[in-house]
Amino acid sequence: MTGQVEGRTLRAGRAAWLEEQGQVLPDELGRAQKEAEAEGRTVVFTAWDSQIRGALVVTDTVKATSAEAVADLKRLGLTPVLLTGDNTAAAHAVAAEVGIGKVIAEVDPELRLRRFRPLHRRFTAWACPSGRSGRARLPSGSNVFPPVLCHPVL
Structure with a gap:
């Protein structure tokens, strides 16, 4: 996802897609991604100014039925x-x-x-x-x- 805020281009999505868009994934966020995914969770990254700067970790909640x-x-x-x-x-x-x-x-x-x-x-x-x-x-x-x-x- 891409949007504009106060003249800045902000992006949110998978690391691979953001890297294709020219964003750089810091090592510490890459490690956090591997840890979260090993636990069965999904990571959505946020980026601006050519840098991936944050990560949202989400998990699915399965209905009881x-x-x-x-x-x-x-x-x-x-x-x-x-x-x-x-x-x-x-x-x-x-x-x-x-x-x-x-x-x-x-x-x-x-x-x-x-x-x-x-x-x-x-x-x-x-x-x-x-x-x-x-x-x-x-x-x-x-x-x-x-x-x-x-x-x-x-």
Whole structure:
């Protein structure tokens, strides 16, 4: 994300994207990122004046009913897949908590739909959270629970 504040360009996002934008990641923030991601958390950095200057560490809160819902999908013969922009460790932590074995992580929002289409050919039902960023319309013929526009996650 990029914005202007008092004539300064401010950016927030992943370290790799910010570095592509010419921002420099200080060693101490790189170490903090590795530590947070090893614990299954996601780091969003803030940057201005060509320097990454801060980090926000976030974690997903899994609903109490999610593991049961995944188990229900498995009993129906479906294979749940978690397709997410989160880092690999965070995605695997959430997947393990709810019983999902297949994880595709660190997918940019623009690429999610492209990653989703091959999966759509192999699977017939999709469970999508509502209220998330990077929403994409699912291909026609998808069975979606709940039926909303969403980013492609099962």
